[in-house]
Amino acid sequence: MRIARFSIDGNVAFGAVEGSSAPGDESTLVLDIIKGIPFADFELSGTKVPLSKVRLLPPVLPNKVVAVGRNYAEHAAELGHAVVDDQGRAEPPLVFFKPSTSVVGPGDPIAYPSFSEELHHEAELAVVIGRMCREVPRERVKDVILGYTCANDVTARDVQRREQQWARAKGFDSSCPLGPWIETDLDPSDLTIQCTVNGEQRQLGRTGDMIRSIEDLVVHISEAMTLLPGDVILTGTPAGVGPLNVGDEVAVTIEGIGTLTNKVIKRG
Structure with a gap:
């Protein structure tokens, strides 16, 4: 699974990246928004948003x-x-x-x-x-x-x-x-x-x-x-x-x- 962290409409969330694409072309990829955070048990919400409509953030904000x-x-x-x-x-x-x-x-x-x-x-x-x-x-x-x-x-x-x-x-x-x-x-x-x-x-x-x-x-x-x-x-x-x-x-x-x-x- 590919897990991305992103912002959309001022909100920050994690999502599972779905689909395949040519290198450098992510226009066909979508994100299935994760319920919760990926560091514990989580579920996919089924709510999907095109990757092209979000801003990708650092995939984590590490303590160190x-x-x-x-x-x-x-x-x-x-x-x-x-x-x-x-x-x-x-x-x-x-x-x-x-x-x-x-x-x-x-x-x-x-x-x-x-x-x-x-x-x-x-x-x-x-x-x-x-x-x-x-x-x-x-x-x-x-x-x-x-x-x-x-x-x-x-x-x-x-x-x-x-x-x-x-x-x-x-x-x-x-x-x-x-x-x-x-x-x-x-x-x-x-x-x-x-x-x-x-x-x-x-x-x-x-x-x-x-x-x-x-x-x-x-x-x-x-x-x-x-x-x-x-x-x-x-x-x-x-x-x-x-x-x-x-x-x-x-x-x-x-x-x-x-x-x-x-x-x-x-x-x-």
């Missing part, structure tokens, strides 16, 4: 976004970072936060931060948590996941280098586009993930190339903190990250989910 850096070896290498120690063992996952205020939805603008001169795209698979959990055993990881969506871990690369910590570089307003919806019926183990800027391919990889699997990440993160319904885990980006400029249209496409598109604007 927990992101993972350097989870693809080629991406780590392109930034000059090692992902194994001297004995050839994988380094522990590099975990950081993006605040809830960084989240925007499909079609929303990415505001180029005034304190940066080097903005980069990072296409990522995002995991949406479906239930409160802590210290999740590996065999129960699937039970705590609602589904998956597309993400763009937009990064002020010059600020990241200069400040040598990532709070401002990756946590500024609009630095975490999510969407277009949550796909609940998906095997995330080996999906194509790509990023285009103005239609030109910049990133192309597969989730099967992750150094740490989704199970690894949920176990590792939940050892330290309670995850709440709607929380999001970003799983890292493949190689090919590169610059974004004002006026660019950036699109993240993940096999089995769809495409998340945003335009870069000058911050007002």
Whole structure:
């Protein structure tokens, strides 16, 4: 099931996306409005509205976004970072936060931060948590996941280098586009993930190339903190990250989910 969060006539609701369409053309899709919220038992109302008549919102408003850096070896290498120690063992996952205020939805603008001169795209698979959990055993990881969506871990690369910590570089307003919806019926183990800027391919990889699997990440993160319904885990980006400029249209496409598109604007 694909679950979207949307607004119509000033009201916000969740709906199940029905129908099929060509990439980039959602004109034939409809939403069956959900009674309640998708983090508990719910029913479809049978009340349907064309997707073209609503505004898609971020599919969740997370309490926290927990992101993972350097989870693809080629991406780590392109930034000059090692992902194994001297004995050839994988380094522990590099975990950081993006605040809830960084989240925007499909079609929303990415505001180029005034304190940066080097903005980069990072296409990522995002995991949406479906239930409160802590210290999740590996065999129960699937039970705590609602589904998956597309993400763009937009990064002020010059600020990241200069400040040598990532709070401002990756946590500024609009630095975490999510969407277009949550796909609940998906095997995330080996999906194509790509990023285009103005239609030109910049990133192309597969989730099967992750150094740490989704199970690894949920176990590792939940050892330290309670995850709440709607929380999001970003799983890292493949190689090919590169610059974004004002006026660019950036699109993240993940096999089995769809495409998340945003335009870069000058911050007002």
